[in-house]
Amino acid sequence: MPNLDALAQAAAHEHSYTPLTAIRIYWRAFGWCMFMSIGALLWGYDAQVGGGILSVPSFRRDFGSIIDGQPVLSAAWQSGFNSASSIGGMFGGLSLGWIADHFGRRGAVAIACCVSIVAIILQFFTPVEANPMLLVGKLINGFALGMYVSSASSYSSEISPLALRGITTGAVNLWIVLGQFLSNGVIEGTGTRDDKYAYRLPFAIQWIFPVILLAGLPFAPESPWWLVRKGRNDDARKVIARLAGADLDLDLHVAQIRETIELEEREAASASYLDLFRGVNLRRTIVASMVFVLQQVAGVVFVLGFSTYFFELAGFADENAFRLGVGVTAIGIVGNLIAGVYVNKFGRRFLFNWGMVGCAIVNFLIAFLALPGRTSTNWAMAIFTLIYNLVYQVGIGPLGYVIFAEVSSAKLRSKTVGFSILINSLCGMIANIVIPYLVNPDEANLGGKVGFIFGGLGAIGTVWAWFFIPETKNRTVDELDVMFERRITARKFGEYKIEDVTDVHEKQ
Template identity: 55%
Template sequence: MQSRSSSSDKNTHAQPETLEHAVGLAFQPNDNTLEIAAKEEKAVGTLQAIKVYRHAFLWCLFCGIGAILWGYDVQISSGLLSTPLFRHDFGYEYKGEDVIPARWQSAFNSVGSIGGMFGGVAVGWIADRIGRRASIAVASLISIIAIFIQFFCPPHQNALLLVGKLINGLSLGMYISSAAAYCAEISPVMLRGITTGSVNLWIWIFPVILLVGLPFAPESPWYLARKGYVERARAVLTRLGIQDVDLHLRQIQETIVLEDHYARETTYWQCFKNNNRRRTVIALMVFVLQQIVGVIFVLGYSTYFFQLAGFATSESFKLGVGVTAIGVVGNLTALYSVNKFGRRPLFLLGMIGCTAVNFGIGFSSISDSKAARWAEAIFTLIFGLIYQGSIGPLGYVIFSEVSSAKLRSKTVGIGICVNSLCGMYLVNPDEANLKGKVGYIFGGLGLLGSIWTFFFIPETKNRTVDELDALFEAKVSSRRFGKITVDR
């Protein structure tokens, strides 16, 4: 590609430069900027990277706070279903006990996912126009409105509660998409797995805190460079503790040129065209795989499931808390193992492990004995440890890394949409009444998902953006991603 000279530097508040100027330091013959930058990033160990790039690391953790709401909403939904007073206020009497009607339970459980679908797609468009920080701020304002509606909803006003959950789902989809894209773009390669994986950890009510802190958070340097605010991007890199700012700014600019060479459009349709199709399918499938192993069934409704299995309300609550606690432990271990063992093997082992546990739950449900109920409970706890130590956080890592940087916000948004769409299941006593036998269904689906993972999930560990672009453009097999040396 013919080299082009860059325009003179502009101050922080200047108007955006044209695309030609924004990527003025484009490729030159024999130029090895990307190789030098990649070696510099990979030369730093994980702990050293946290210390050196502590500002980037902390801001990633801060912007992941919004993800707490996603997990909080799921946990509260299952917890409320197991609360006698809630079932009395929003349900009806069935065989001597209060039960939420199946149609309302399905609506309460799915409406947030529906809102999340629209939120995930919408934020891809919003973030590309107003930035990552501003899109999180919009999500925070929407969330506050939704929480207000739900908090002051009177008893038996199921429709009003449903509206509140729908609006909140919209903000949740925006939170997850924005946080994942933000963490992927401001983190150096050695911290990318940890910061994007921590989004899942936060899933385990802080919109006001986000609004207060967002004005102080740095914008994504990738977003600024792509919009032409080169000096602002340089200032952000300096603030994040990047050692060689000029080198990394040039890396960003040249990667933008590379991606513009592959595709000049940034529409949602572009995510499904040509080589981007494969990247988008992988990004979507990691969330489909999360759902088909039964995460909503086993974890999201664990407290309610324990009650259906025959445990008392107090025991069910304690077991539900145990599932959450052990999940946090699993997620913390994943933040170490994601860099130690890589994305592909950890995700594959997680799929196999969760599949086996689902079959265990299914077999345990054959008997109505107390020992069988405890076996189901133990399997549920094991599932929480395996899932949160692998598939849960790794899903956010992989889908953030495989998407093109140019299309990341849109690909991430579509991924959250698919994640929400898949999160709808039925275990209510006045309908199918499958209870633990649903484990057979998720076990079978998980087995198919494990096979798909083996053939199609690539290893993205320690790969810079331009390396991933090159590997996908060369149509390298997913099983060989971790073995190929990129020759620039």
């Protein structure tokens, strides 16, 4: 029988921390969360470098065809190039559940690093016009990227105290944006070269980060949740002491992990992928997955993923298009920092829902500006692109990574997170396939008018989010378990009162 008093004491202890207190005590845990999130930087770098390299003249020359005297990449090849990583990410995210449960969070990251290094070698040494080889490199690297992001989210959720959980899981998105910023900066610096290194150097930069991760992994602490699940309670106690200091009540925190796992095992003895779709876990899986569907519904690939290429199609010179791309991602960094400051004050649900509203409005404004078809509106559209990224990165972007990590149960976290990354990659792949056909001059040629599509979809997504995204702020893992078990509606999660933890599991 679970020790409910231990859960009550641990919950009260976690609720007593403010973010500043938690950072002071758990500064080592905070630092290791940031380190393990370096892999997420590569996710953002790869996503952005795909769209950015399309604007590099020498890349279009070496891998495209000449039409009317100009090098052009077909929409079909663009779709394949940009969706290859998403396809790989689907398999990488899905495989994480098994890999991380067997080899631990550190082992999963180490495997991802080795796969990524091989994939980058393929991309860097791809000969001119060897398009299939480049696609294979992108596909294999995508597998590693899916594992990177899934591992970073699971790890941050499991080693962070309650007061820091929203900050560290949300920081995964900050690292993604930092990767996008780095990618745009590299493209700006190399894109005007007239040789193959204009696009090879951006690929080569990616080698730095797997090497850094591999060098630091032997010193990184393993997740105490994984250690307890493997029966290694003494090792878990040592990890917690290392992360927070020996002054902490180590036995109490190990007991909290052990008893929470036991409570979840009383609900479901197994932890297979099928369990994601059984009982109350189905609701948790849907919410964890839908936050990424809503990111795509809000038009993130349209506005941000193709921003540099879109600016060029709209008539901006290469130099200005590159600078605008860098500016877009710089604004994104600011937005993530704002989200980190206010995620515990305003809550997950509030920031996510209002982010959906803001993105839908900006999409409509971009579309209206595209109606006249005059180049005089280009700078106005560029300004709204910057505004969109600020709104997105304050709300939908980082909060998606917070919500999907928090709504999953401890027992199924690696599988829920991995499945959600699969959905994220699938949606990204669909967007990357469809959007070139909508934007390109040789296809639908809608340009900025695509904003009408994503504005409408974003409005629909806002309604869904209002009814189904719960507030997970200031809730321990066992408290979230009971609210899902009691089928509390999403709109009441924030105000729901749990008087006593012994009352939490009175049916156990």
